[in-house]
Amino acid sequence: MPEAYERHLVPGVFRPFASDLAVRAGALRPRTVLELAAGTGALTSALLTAVPTASVVATDLNEAMVAAGSARxxxxxxxxxxxxxxxxxxxSxxxxLCQFGVMFFPDRPAAYxxxxxxxxxxxRFMFNSWGTLASHGFGAAFQAALERSMPDGAPSFLEDVPHGYTDPAVVxxxxxxxxxxxxxxxxVTLExxxxxxxSVATGFLTGTPVSAAVQSRDDAQTLxxxxxxxxxxxxxxGPVTAPMTATVYTAHHQT
Known part of the structure; x- marks a missing residue:
């Protein structure tokens, strides 16, 4: 999964927002930074380019992501x-920082x-999360293709999880x-x-949990x-483009 994620999802989906978040973080001139759910390091690299003097600890729950990220x-x-x-x-x-990770926390108040x-x-705590699935050109198009190809029950992972934490009041x-x-x-809407x-299809099909629902079927290759x-x-x-919307949040200790 880390290889597919890095090859097919990071360049077009995650790197634009990593650049955006790194610029915002750099404006704060941090000295010590903790990154949560760092994945393969898209934000990590952008941050260290923006603030090369910062001391950055990058973490992820997934061992394979940590191995891939530390190599990159x-x-x-x-x-x-x-x-x-x-x-x-x-x-400490x-x-x-957290890029597109808070949606996956089982207990967000506990993590916060x-x-x-x-x-x-x-x-400061700075993080982003995706908007609705409809506001993500690649994700929405992929989900529509998935549902047309799996009318007997396409997985709803994209809508339920990465695009399921969209209300600022809830946050x-x-x-x-x-x-x-x-x-x-x-x-923030970026292209x-x-x-x-x-490549987009391969990224979603092999670099996200959607892969489990597809690969478990006898007709996986045809599907x-x-x-x-x-x-x-x-x-x-050929090369494809799509608008994608996310929300950037900053928070601090209650006073």
Missing amino acids: EPRADWQQADAQELPFEDG FDLV SEVRRVLAPQG AADLAAAGLTLATVEA GVAESAA QAAITQKLTDCLGP
């Missing part, structure tokens, strides 16, 4: 860590409580329950560029080809 971005200190049980001392970081604990008193309540105050909320619709063709019919041949 050795300037950071990589550690496997559960966001709900962070292995760091109180007040003046910035905690850990963020508050390791955050210095004047520190604010989760942060407040953890002793954090939501300071800023900004919707994704991928080498082809086939994957059908989804890829439908996505190509929708997005077109």
